[in-house]
Amino acid sequence: MSNPTQSAHYGFAERWLPRLVLAPSFLLTILFVYGFIAWNGYLSFTSSRLLPNFEWAGLVQYQALFESERWWVAVKNLFIFGGLFIGGAMAVGIFLAILLDQKIRGEGALRTIYLYPMALSFIVTGTAWKWMLNPGLGLEKLMHDWGFANFTFDWLVNPDTSIYTVVIAAMWQSSGFVMALFLAGLRGIDDSIIKAAQIDGASLPRIYWKIILPALRPVFFSTLMILCHIAIKSFDLVMALTGGGPGFASDVPATFMYAMAFTRGQTGLGAASATMMLMTVAAIVVPYLYSELRGNRNA
Amino acid sequence: MGALAIKNVTKSFGDTHILKGIDIEIESGQFLILVGPSGCGKSTLMNIIAGLESPTTGEVHIGGRVVNNVAPKDRDIAMVFQSYALYPTMNVRQNIAFGMETRGVPKKEQDEIIARVAKMLQMDHLLDRKPSQLSGGQRQRVAMGRALARDPILFLFDEPLSNLDAKLRVEMRTEIKQLHHRLKTTIVYVTHDQIEAMTLGDKIAVMKDGVIQQFGSPQEIYDQPANLFVASFIGSPSMNFIPCHLAEQDGQLGVSLQSEGEARFIALPQAAKLTGSVGKKVILGIRPEQFDVVGEQGLACKVHLTEPTGPDTMVLTQLNGIEVCARLHPREAKGPGDTVRLQPDVSKAVLFDAESEARLA
Structure with a gap:
């Protein structure tokens, strides 16, 4: 055995083996993620109905989309849902994290309990909350059975309020996750900073508000990113909880896209709405990635 | 107040x-x-x-x-x-x-x-x-x-x-x-x-x-x-602790230090009040700087190791079978293997009870 050949062998393997092993998943990702994004983008410029049709039709689908009342309801719902869900989950999660940070007994168990909803799929969450919020089945019926005959809680079946039930269920699911992220951040804060602030005479709320939460800015932004993308792509929860109804009162862009592309034979319109969603996500994620990557290079 | x-x-x-x-x-x-x-x-x-x-x-x-x-x-x-x-x-x-x-x-x-x-x-x-x-x-x-x-x-x-x-x-x-x-x-x-x-x-x-x-x-x-x-x-290098027995010689209390097979009685004036405890196991505490290099009357000690620090040189040797550190002037310190004649300055030495570790004198 001669050493030079062996090391040449080794060099070849070292150079090519990783590429070889990564190639299948790389190709599959290129095809099924970026390929289909491109295909969808192209479809949105065609007049496809039930079946794809590849004749270039310009911006007709976008024109139809922006004239569709249902699309604007979906967009408005996305803003209501996104705003309330992100704000609510963040507030509840931070509040829980601060409470759990007070060195209480049984913290491990409580943390698991609050984090557990995250382990459920949105379908399960949606179905469970649908039963609970259903006036004939859940909370309202329970109160009636207990004798509160005038109690009404019909948000689920009321077109003006059904989107808020989605907010409630999504907050229930994600608050524990936000809590876990912030709790980890709080644990990273030097204990003596809190002691110093106590000696400086600051009350506990003031310590959190002026010193600790500002120091958690990075956690705040990561959480915001995660919640934003959950909000924009939310589909399964709405499908399971309200199905976009009553009517299309609780539609969000994702359910709109699904309805157009797969149940109403408006493939081109669905593709256009999907492209709009992609643009929205990109508008948020690209600047974030840019700043993150630039930050890493500086570090 | x-x-x-x-x-x-x-x-x-x-x-x-x-x-x-x-x-x-x-x-x-x-x-x-x-x-x-x-x-x-x-x-x-x-x-x-x-x-x-x-x-x-x-x-x-x-x-x-x-x-x-x-x-x-x-x-x-x-x-x-x-x-x-x-x-x-x-x-x-x-x-x-x-x-x-x-x-x-x-x-x-x-x-x-x-x-x-x-x-x-x-x-x-x-x-x-x-x-x-x-x-x-x-x-x-x-x-x-x-x-x-x-x-x-x-x-x-x-x-x-x-x-x-x-x-x-x-x-x-x-x-x-x-x-x-x-x-x-x-x-x-x-x-x-x-x-x-x-x-x-x-x-x-x-x-x-x-x-x-x-x-x-x-x-x-x-x-x-x-x-x-x-x-x-307190003190760096740390005080030397030499186990020994309280003894009496010529009406004076003191301890015996051995080095290289040679034993020497060291009288401790401050131990005078301990008359009742002759024969007791005690620990003699001597700080490294309390050793002086003297002529023939000193205790012959073999140098094991020297650690020069600049102003002083730490000389490691053995007394009563215990490693002892002496802080000497660089001019007086010798190299490993050589013999130095050391005399402890007993006026500042302290005695501890070997059992309770409390200071006796």
């Missing part, structure tokens, strides 16, 4: 007793050092003084009043932490102002105090920087500035120099001492570094296992250590 009095303070968590009856009293303007190995309870005691933890039993008096039920902010104290504990999102000016804002000091007065403190610590140019833009020494300075801005009756320093590099530590040590001379404030200072304790303190409390082993001035503690632990903890 003293600036700080700690009366029979204990602290227990269940069956774990962290502090077992601490009594300390210092006068206004004194610099008290709490020193001991890690886990001795010194930081817990500091937290109890600050009010961040409450004692299980006992009383803490600050400036003549019992403060057991007084919140930290109302105790009129300021504290400097080992990790500096600067507020990370605020700049230096805001860090110093935070406490004053909380106490409702008028804005104009705040600015005057900040200017005065910044001038005193020579950090005017740092006021608009964030803590992350400062070096360790600068952060330490800001932490001290924050404490000074309060002008309290009691300063607490919790291992403030431990995170600094060796050179900066010595500089800051001097600076803290100068500051104390200038301001004449009362300071309680926790450290595990015996050199810091010796150089800074007016009074030192040496702690171990939640008990104060000795409380006294640095020189007292150095010259008359209460027990074996204090003797070994």
Whole structure:
């Protein structure tokens, strides 16, 4: 055995083996993620109905989309849902994290309990909350059975309020996750900073508000990113909880896209709405990635 | 009335007793050092003084009043932490102002105090920087500035120099001492570094296992250590402990030292009161600098190793089968394998009981 050949062998393997092993998943990702994004983008410029049709039709689908009342309801719902869900989950999660940070007994168990909803799929969450919020089945019926005959809680079946039930269920699911992220951040804060602030005479709320939460800015932004993308792509929860109804009162862009592309034979319109969603996500994620990557290079 | 009095303070968590009856009293303007190995309870005691933890039993008096039920902010104290504990999102000016804002000091007065403190610590140019833009020494300075801005009756320093590099530590040590001379404030200072304790303190409390082993001035503690632990903890290199038996010769009490098969009786005048315990096992404590190189009358000792430090050379040899370190002038120290004739200066030697480890003479 001669050493030079062996090391040449080794060099070849070292150079090519990783590429070889990564190639299948790389190709599959290129095809099924970026390929289909491109295909969808192209479809949105065609007049496809039930079946794809590849004749270039310009911006007709976008024109139809922006004239569709249902699309604007979906967009408005996305803003209501996104705003309330992100704000609510963040507030509840931070509040829980601060409470759990007070060195209480049984913290491990409580943390698991609050984090557990995250382990459920949105379908399960949606179905469970649908039963609970259903006036004939859940909370309202329970109160009636207990004798509160005038109690009404019909948000689920009321077109003006059904989107808020989605907010409630999504907050229930994600608050524990936000809590876990912030709790980890709080644990990273030097204990003596809190002691110093106590000696400086600051009350506990003031310590959190002026010193600790500002120091958690990075956690705040990561959480915001995660919640934003959950909000924009939310589909399964709405499908399971309200199905976009009553009517299309609780539609969000994702359910709109699904309805157009797969149940109403408006493939081109669905593709256009999907492209709009992609643009929205990109508008948020690209600047974030840019700043993150630039930050890493500086570090 | 003293600036700080700690009366029979204990602290227990269940069956774990962290502090077992601490009594300390210092006068206004004194610099008290709490020193001991890690886990001795010194930081817990500091937290109890600050009010961040409450004692299980006992009383803490600050400036003549019992403060057991007084919140930290109302105790009129300021504290400097080992990790500096600067507020990370605020700049230096805001860090110093935070406490004053909380106490409702008028804005104009705040600015005057900040200017005065910044001038005193020579950090005017740092006021608009964030803590992350400062070096360790600068952060330490800001932490001290924050404490000074309060002008309290009691300063607490919790291992403030431990995170600094060796050179900066010595500089800051001097600076803290100068500051104390200038301001004449009362300071309680926790450290595990015996050199810091010796150089800074007016009074030192040496702690171990939640008990104060000795409380006294640095020189007292150095010259008359209460027990074996204090003797070994204070002083570097550490005191030599030579096991021997108390003997009597020509009507004088003393001990016998052996080296290279040669035995020599060393009379100890300070042991005169121990007449009743002749034959008892004792430990002779001699500091490295108490050895002198003499002529023929000295005890012949074989040098095992030398450690030159510049001004002195540490010579390692054996007495009574125990490794002994002698601090000699470089001119008198010989090389490994050579023989030096050593004479211990017994006037400053101490004797410990081999069983109880308490000092006998």
